[in-house]
Amino acid sequence: MYRYREIYSDIKRDILTNHYRAGTLLPTQEILTEKYAVSRITLKKALNLLADEGLISSKQGSGTYVRPRMDNQSSELLPLDLPIGVTYSHRDQKISSQLLYFNARLPTEKEQQNLRVAASDPVYEIKRIRLVNHQKYSYEHTIMPVTxxxxxxxxxxxxxxxxxxxxxxxxxxxxxxxxxAESADEETAAALDLPIGSPVFSIEQIAYDQKGRAFEYSVSRFTGDRSKFVLDIHLNRLY
Known part of the structure; x- marks a missing residue:
């Protein structure tokens, strides 16, 4: 991976995990170039990627700020355009999990394709309910390579x-x-205390790490009356 993409990923993580809080200044470019031991040109490439995603904005004469993300509703919204989980999107609320199933097995053909693993490579299978402020929020079915x-x-x-x-x-x-959008099957309905056939919102996801490896294949289903999602659209900078 190019160095500027590593820096981009590192700063992005710090923004999403609230280490750099919305509305506050990022460290200066001098501090960041020293921290990452890179040139200004390399750092600028990383900052440009963050700006393209709408995570930061620069104000001439005052520095670079972490961009607020819908402050009045941010504690209720799961962003569709950012790779984060419920713990970070709802970080000001009480998040807990109820584990329903956990085991290791060999992957299905679809899981092999999505995770880029062989048929003989074992995977974890995880089923759990995520709760926000003690209310059922989503039902997650997750597959991860054991390695x-x-x-x-x-x-x-x-x-x-x-x-x-x-x-x-x-x-x-x-x-x-x-x-x-889906209708809740028997398993989802039982997990979320819904009548069978109730509307649910589904997100099928393949997650990648900083090295480009697929480390998670999951399907999360959300209750229709307790879930809100947001998608911010940004025009890419022309180079």
């Missing part, structure tokens, strides 16, 4: 992304998402 990191029930009761970032040094930097 990514050791997992257990204690880890799965919290934020998996936090664990992967801290202990496995894996950063979620990119994701491919397919969104759709």
């Amino acid at each position: 990514i990191a050791p997992l257990d029930e204690k880890i799965l009761s919290g934020s998996v992304y936090d664990y992967l970032g801290t202990y496995a040094k894996i950063q979620l930097t990119d994701a491919r998402r397919v969104v759709s």
Whole structure:
């Protein structure tokens, strides 16, 4: 990976995890070039990528700011255009998990294709309910290669992304998402306390780390009356 993309991923993670808070100044370019031991040109390429995504904005004479993201509703919205989980999108609220199923097995053909693993490579299968302020919010069915990191029930009761970032040094930097409206099947209805056939919002996702490796294939289904999503659109800079 090019150095400027590594810096972009690192700063982006710090923004999404609220290390650099919305509305505040980023460290100066002098500080950032020293921190990452790169030239101004390399740093500028990273900052341009962040600006293209609408994460930062520059004000002449005052510096570069972390751009607010719909401040009046940010605690209720899951952004579709940013690769983050519920823990970060709802970080001002109480987030918890209810583990329904956890085991290891061999991958299906579709999982092999999405995760780029062989038929003989074991994967974790995880089913859990995510709760926001003690209310059921989503039902997640997640597949991860066993080689990514050791997992257990204690880890799965919290934020998996936090664990992967801290202990496995894996950063979620990119994701491919397919969104759709569905009718709740028997399994989803039971998990979310819904009548069978109730409308649910589905996000099918392949998540990639900072090295471009697919480390998660998941399908998350959200209750129609408790879920809100946002998609910010930004015009790319012309070079």
